[in-house]
Amino acid sequence: MAPPLLQVRNLTTRFNSERGRLTAVDQVSFDVREGETVAIVGESGSGKSVTALSVMRLIPSPPGRIEAGEVLFEGKDLLKLDDAAMRAIRGNRVAMIFQEPMSSLNPALSVGLQVAEPVNLHRGSPWAKAYAAARELLGRVRIPDAARRLASFPHQYSGGMRQRVMIAMALACQPRLIIADEPTTALDVTVQAQILDLIKELTRETGSSLLLITHDLGVVARYADRVAVMYGGRIVETAPARVLYKEPRHPYTLGLMASVPRLDGEVGRRLVPIEGQPPDLAELPLGCAFSPRCRIASEPCRSARPPLMEFAPQHWKACFNDARA
Amino acid sequence: MPAPDASPANARAAAGGDDELVRLDDLKVHFPLTKGTIIQRRVATVQAVDGISFALKRGGTLGLVGESGCGKSTTGLAILRMLEPTAGRIVFEGEDITFHDKERMRPIRRRMQMVYQDPYGSLNPRMKVRDIIGEPLAVHGVAANAQTYRERVAQLIRLVGLLPDMAERYPHEFSGGQRQRIGIARALALEPSLVICDEPVSALDVSIQAQVVNLFMELQERLGLTYIFIAHNLAVVRHICDRIAVMYLGRIVEIASRAELYKSPLHPYTEALLAAIPVADPEVEARRVRPIVKGEVGSALAPPSGCRFHPRCPKAMEKCKTVAPALTDLGAGRAVACHLHATA
Secondary structure, three states: OOOOOEEEEEEEEEEEEOOEEEEEEEEEEEEEOOOOEEEEEOOOOOOHHHHHHHHOOOOOOOOEEEEEEEEEEOOEEHHHOOHHHHHHHEOOOEEEEOOOHHHHOOOOOOHHHHHHHHHHHHHOOOHHHHHHHHHHHHHHOOOOOHHHHOOOOHHHOOHHHHHHHHHHHHHOOOOOEEEEEOOOOOOOHHHHHHHHHHHHHHHHHHOOEEEEEEOOHHHHHHHOOEEEEEEOOEEEEEEEHHHHHHOOOOHHHHHHHHHOOOOOOOOOOOOOOOOOOOOOHHHOOOOOOOHHHOOOOOHHHHHOOOOOEEEEOOEEEOOOOOOOO | OOOOOOOHHHHHHHOOOOOEEEEEEEEEEEEEEEEOOOOOEEEEEEEEEEEEEEEEEOOOEEEEEOOOOOOHHHHHHHHOOOOOOOEEEEEEOOEEOOOOOHHHHHHHHOOEEEEOOOOOOOOOOOOOHHHHHHHHHHHOOOOOOHHHHHHHHHHHHHHOOOOHHHHHOOHHHOOHHHHHHHHHHHHHOOOOOEEEEEOOOOOOOHHHHHHHHHHHHHHHHHHOOEEEEEEOOHHHHHHHOOEEEEEEOOEEEEEEEHHHHHHOOOOHHHHHHHHHOOOOOHHHHHHOOOOOOOOOOOOOOOOOOOOOOOOOOOOOOHHHHOOOOOOEEEEOOEEEOOHHHOOO
């Protein structure tokens, strides 16, 4: 089997803050294979977005710094590239779709110009050709009347249409990997479904891989092939999506599943919340980050960090105990 | 129905036998858009809420659901009279409060309170938690002295699952879920009968949402509260509301009991909203047939003709473009505004 398209190994990213050095991403390892959709799911502060930004080398420094690990993409360690080499990959071989389309688009440039820019930059296409490519791209992301709308500015687009523009920009150079960081959180419910369906459809068409960052277990269930669950900067469980939902084995994953309201299932069922508060990265416990909220935490959990172990084929968890639904 | 000249107290007494707490009759809230600074000309009207009616029983929970611009928050603010209704009637505890002035609203505002969406923006960062929660008591002169004030605040803090010594702290020392508990405690300070919750859990982390949803349900059981629960997520609403009104561009398109709405949604927009929400189970998702609506919500400034949903509706007919469907009562507390389900 060919090596995975993206191999992240022991990635560690820290931030300097008023409250000391925070480890936002702590020895995270995962793979994304050709054509696969991998979801990283977690709550705020879990490190899922910092992981995505670290892969793209977009961590603001200072205060942040990628301190250790490897990000192997098509066999090359992105962390060892100089800035020029990284720029040649970013937006070209690896593209990113951000959460807030309004703040990620330049308000003073026309949409056509912004979509044409990566084509001009990475493909060396002359502007006229790049502009024609932009028109074709806007059509592919189903922007009606694309030819006329090329000259419009981002504020003349609705939220959903702006996110379509972001997708068109990401697709411009036919990337092998698309990283989408909460791509629909700012959108209306029915538009969220449209946008995610579109991203999924286009990655399927082009055979590119998708790394989807989300907090929504429903979105993961609908779109992902494999899932990594993050908590307190670490991956606590990872498995193929169907396995993870059928047999979650980390107490945090189990807790999340029980706490999420669902459209199906028994009406009026009380939700089972995870007690306590999400972890504070400045005051992480010595042992397992989830231990203060865990129903089955035992003594070892409080003194040592459980390593991520493959306890069944392709199913990894970082827990000393045997948690079951 | 009390006579129009009845005093508020009498009106409440007259409504005593009835268990209806709130009723809206054809409520409209329009915002004029004007041009010019000294001589203002009206250039357009935003029809934020355009003729909605519902009744809510004491102890019940009504969900107002829809996407941005549907008028769900405007409806909540109009009931509290924080926005001026343009037309229609708002009846609260048997009293018509539609055009009450500030002075007449004051005693009524004690009986209806609001919990806001943003737990970071809705608490004054320079006030201690004690004074945030106690402010309504002070404003309405409820606490007789400092001692009863302190006791009542401590009681409220315990009620929402926080610790009494947290009263001396400031909002920034709390997490989002804890702040939302503070907001709930403040809303409950004056023992309201109606609490309007505007997206109260959508800013919270997934694991914390369930804590707050459960708190709302416990408080309702203990205190007999009536809720209007404003949300965009039909999955959350399903857990807390016994009746649900689905809104689109200022109008109610469907209203039904929880059991009916989720089992057999009638309006194509309700179907679309349900289909848009993924179920946290890959096997269910793989089997699901999902009609996806096209486009986005139109503008309340120039809403589409006929049925406001028709440009996005997969089942739209010729008639839908010109004739606005009326909300038709189908019996058993269910009504829908769609030509597909018009009986007459």
